Amino acid sequence: MSDTNEMSNTSEQRRQFLKTSVGAAAVAIAPGMLMFDMAHGKTEAVSGKVRWGMLINTANCEDCDKCVKACNKENGLSGGLSPTDSQWIRKVELKDMRTERSLALPMMCQHCAEPPCVDVCPTGASFKRADGIVLVDKHICIGCRYCMMACPYKARSFVHEPLHDQKPDVPRGKGVVESCTMCVQRIDKGLQPACAEACPNKSILFGNLNDPGSEISIKMRTEASTQVRADLGLDTGLRYQGI
Amino acid sequence: MANHSPLRFKNRIFYALVAAGGLVVLMGLYAAHMMEGHGHIITGMNNQIVWGMPHVFAIFLIVSASGVLNVSSIGSVFNKPAYKARAPLAGLLSIAMLAGGLSVLMLDLGRPDRIIVAMTRFNPTSVFAWNIFLYSGMFAAVALYLWTMMEKRMNPWSKPAGLLVFVWRFVLTTGTGVIFSFLVARQAYGTALLPPMFIVMSFAWGMAVFHVAQSSIYEWNEKLLDPYVQKRMKNLMGVLVIAAFYFVAAYHLTNLYFARQTGFERFILLDGGIYPLIFWIGYFLLGNLLPLLLIYHPALGKSRSILSASLLIILGGFSFLYVFIIGGQAFPLSIFPGYQVTSSFGDGAIGLYQPSLPEIMLGMGGVGIAFLITTIGVRVLDFVPHELPKSA
Ligand code: SF4
Numbered sequence: 092m093s094d095t096n097e098m099s100n101t102s103e104q105r106r107q108f109l110k111t112s113v114g115a116a117a118v119a120i121a122p123g124m125l126m127f128d129m130a131h132g133k134t135e136a137v138s139g140k141v142r143w144g145m146l147i148n149t150a151n152c153e154d155c156d157k158c159v160k161a162c163n164k165e166n167g168l169s170g171g172l173s174p175t176d177s178q179w180i181r182k183v184e185l186k187d188m189r190t191e192r193s194l195a196l197p198m199m200c201q202h203c204a205e206p207p208c209v210d211v212c213p214t215g216a217s218f219k220r221a222d223g224i225v226l227v228d229k230h231i232c233i234g235c236r237y238c239m240m241a242c243p244y245k246a247r248s249f250v251h252e253p254l255h256d257q258k259p260d261v262p263r264g265k266g267v268v269e270s271c272t273m274c275v276q277r278i279d280k281g282l283q284p285a286c287a288e289a290c291p292n293k294s295i296l297f298g299n300l301n302d303p304g305s306e307i308s309i310k311m312r313t314e315a316s317t318q319v320r321a322d323l324g325l326d327t328g329l330r331y332q333g334i
Numbered sequence: 335m336a337n338h339s340p341l342r343f344k345n346r347i348f349y350a351l352v353a354a355g356g357l358v359v360l361m362g363l364y365a366a367h368m369m370e371g372h373g374h375i376i377t378g379m380n381n382q383i384v385w386g387m388p389h390v391f392a393i394f395l396i397v398s399a400s401g402v403l404n405v406s407s408i409g410s411v412f413n414k415p416a417y418k419a420r421a422p423l424a425g426l427l428s429i430a431m432l433a434g435g436l437s438v439l440m441l442d443l444g445r446p447d448r449i450i451v452a453m454t455r456f457n458p459t460s461v462f463a464w465n466i467f468l469y470s471g472m473f474a475a476v477a478l479y480l481w482t483m484m485e486k487r488m489n490p491w492s493k494p495a496g497l498l499v500f501v502w503r504f505v506l507t508t509g510t511g512v513i514f515s516f517l518v519a520r521q522a523y524g525t526a527l528l529p530p531m532f533i534v535m536s537f538a539w540g541m542a543v544f545h546v547a548q549s550s551i552y553e554w555n556e557k558l559l560d561p562y563v564q565k566r567m568k569n570l571m572g573v574l575v576i577a578a579f580y581f582v583a584a585y586h587l588t589n590l591y592f593a594r595q596t597g598f599e600r601f602i603l604l605d606g607g608i609y610p611l612i613f614w615i616g617y618f619l620l621g622n623l624l625p626l627l628l629i630y631h632p633a634l635g636k637s638r639s640i641l642s643a644s645l646l647i648i649l650g651g652f653s654f655l656y657v658f659i660i661g662g663q664a665f666p667l668s669i670f671p672g673y674q675v676t677s678s679f680g681d682g683a684i685g686l687y688q689p690s691l692p693e694i695m696l697g698m699g700g701v702g703i704a705f706l707i708t709t710i711g712v713r714v715l716d717f718v719p720h721e722l723p724k725s726a
C-alpha cells in the first residue's frame with residue numbers, strides 16, 4: 092500500500108528536518124549564551140568624588156530661551172521644533188491648577204543617580220559616569236528606544252534623520268538616542284555647561300554636589316529645593332527651586 | 335508525490351502561496367531598507383510616540399507564538415490525544431511567528447546593523463536583554479521539542495521537552511509583559527497586572543492563529559475536521575477569550591480605582607479620539623463580542639463561523655495592542671502633577687501619530703515571514719495533524 096511508502100517518506104523528511112533544526116537552534120541560542128559571558132565593566136577616568144549637578148531657580152527664570160539656544164549651538168542641534176527633532180533642553184511653562192500661579196523652567200535630562208534609562212538599556216549604551224553624568228555611547232546604542240519609554244522626564248530624543256555638519260567633540264548619529272550630556276566636553280575642560288553660562292539671570296547654578304563647600308551644596312543646604320517627581324526616588328542630579 | 339497524500343497542499347496552490355508570502359516579505363525588507371536609508375523620519379514614529387506600528391505587529395507575533403504552544407502543551411503535558419496530534423503544527427507556527435516578530439523588532443532598530451552588539455553585550459538589569467535571551471532560548475526549546483516528536487527514537491523525550499517548552503513560554507510571555515511593567519512613570523504601563531494579562535491573551539490569540547492555520551490546511555486539502563475535536567477546541571478558545579477579556583477589564587478597572595489614573599482611563603476609553611474607537615469597536619465589539627457569539631450561538635459554531643471568529647480575535651488582538659502601545663504613549667507623561675504644562679516638546683499634549691506605509695509594510699513583512707515558514711514547513715516537513723485512526 093502507498094501508506095508504507097508514505098511512512099518512510101515522512102521519516103526521511105523528518106530526519107532532514109532534524110538536521111536543519113538543530114543547526115538553526117544552535118545559531119539562535121549562541122548569542123544568548125554569549126551574553127552571559129559578557130560582564131560589562133567600564134573604567135572611567137573621572138572620579139567618584141565628584142557628582143555634578145545643577146540647581147535651577149525658577150523665580151528668576153523668565154520668558155527667554157537663551158539656555159536652549161546656547162545648548163543647540165554648543166551641541167550642534169538644529170533647533171527645529173518638530174516632533175522628530177532633537178531637543179536636549181526645552182522651556183516648560185507651568186500653571187498651578189489650583190492657585191493659577193504661572194512659572195517657567197528649563198527641562199532636560201535630570202542625571203538621575205538611579206537612572207531608569209540605564210537600567211533598561213539592553214546593550215549598556217546608556218551609562219552613568221562616575222561623576223554622575225548620564226550619557227549614551229553612540230557606538231553601542233542600537234536605537235531600540237526602550238530608554239525613551241523608561242525616562243520619566245521625556246528627556247531623550249531619537250535622531251530620525253541623517254545628520255550633517257556635526258561638531259567634532261559632540262558625536263551624534265542617525266538611528267541612536269541622545270540627550271543632555273551636561274556638556275561633558277566642556278566640563279572635562281573645566282568649563283560650565285553652555286546653558287548655565289548663557290542664563291542672563293544666573294538661574295542655573297552648576298557645581299559639585301559631593302563637595303560640601305561648593306556653592307551649589309551650600310545653597311541646597313540653606314534653601315528649599317526639590318526634585319521633579321521625587322516620588323519616583325531616582326535621586327536626580329538636577330534640583331529645582333520654586334515648584 | 336504530493337498527490338499521494340490528500341493532506342498535502344496541491345502543488346500549484348503551494349507555489350502561489352509561497353510567491354505571495356515572498357512578495358510580502360520582500361516589501362517588508364524594502365521598507366526596512368528605506369527606513370535604514372532615510373531614518374525613522376519616514377515612519378509615523380517621533381519623540382513622543384517612540385514605538386509604533388512595527389511594535390504592534392512584533393508583539394502580536396511574539397505573544398501569539400507563545401500562546402499557540404498551548405495546543406502542544408495540552409497534548410504533551412496534559413496528555414490529550416486530539417491535541418497531541420496537533421502539537422507539531424503548533425510548534426511550527428510558534429517558531430514561524432517568533433521568527434517573524436523578532437525580524438520586525440530587529441529591522442525597526444535605529445541601527446539594525448548593530449544586531450551583533452545587541453547579542454554580545456548584555457546588560458543584566460535590562461528586561462529587554464533578558465528577552466533577547468528568552469526568545470533565542472525559545473527557538474531552541476521548540477526545535478528540540480519538534481525533534482523529539484518527529485524522530486521516533488526520541489519520542490520518549492517528548493514529554494520532558496514539552497514540559498520545558500511549557501515552562502519556557504510562560505517565562506517568555508511574562509518577560510514580554512514585564513517590558514511594559516517596568517515603565518513605572520507611564521500611566522498606561524507600570525502595573526504588575528501586565529504579565530498575567532499577556533499570558534492569558536497569548537492563549538486566546540495563539541488559539542485563534544492555530545485555528546486559522548488548521549482550517550486553511552484542512553480546507554485546501556479538502557479534509558474535514560473531526561467535529562468532536564472541533565467542538566473541544568472551539569469551546570476552549572471561547573473560554574480563553576473570556577479569560578483574556580476579564581484581565582483587560584481588571585486592568586482598566588484597577589486604573590480607574592487609582593485617582594491619578596482616571597485621566598488616562600478617560601482618554602483611552604472615552605475622549606481620546608481614535609483610541610477609544612479602536613478599543614470599543616475593534617477590540618470589544620469585533621474582537622470579543624462577535625467571536626463569542628459565533629462560537630457559542632447554537633445556530634452557529636460550525637467550521638466557517640469558527641474561522642471567522644478566529645480572524646476576528648486576531649483583529650481584536652491587533653486593536654488591543656494598538657491602543658495599549660500607541661494610545662499608552664500618546665497620553666502625556668505626568669511630569670509635574672498638579673500643574674498644567676506646555677512646551678515645544680509636547681509636554682502636557684496628546685502625542686500625534688499617523689502610521690506610515692513603510693512601517694506597516696515592515697510589520698506585514700513579519701507576518702509574511704511567519705506565513706512563509708509555516709507554508710513551507712507544512713508542505714515539506716509534513717506538519718499536518720494526523721488524526722489517530724479513531725479516537726474513542
Ligand atoms: S532624566 Fe531620563 S535620560 Fe536622564 S538620567 Fe534620568 S531617566 Fe535617564
Ligand code: SF4
Pocket residue numbers: 208211212213214215216217227231232233234235236237238239267268
Ligand atoms: S536606544 Fe540606545 S541607549 Fe536607549 S535603551 Fe536602546 S540601546 Fe540603550
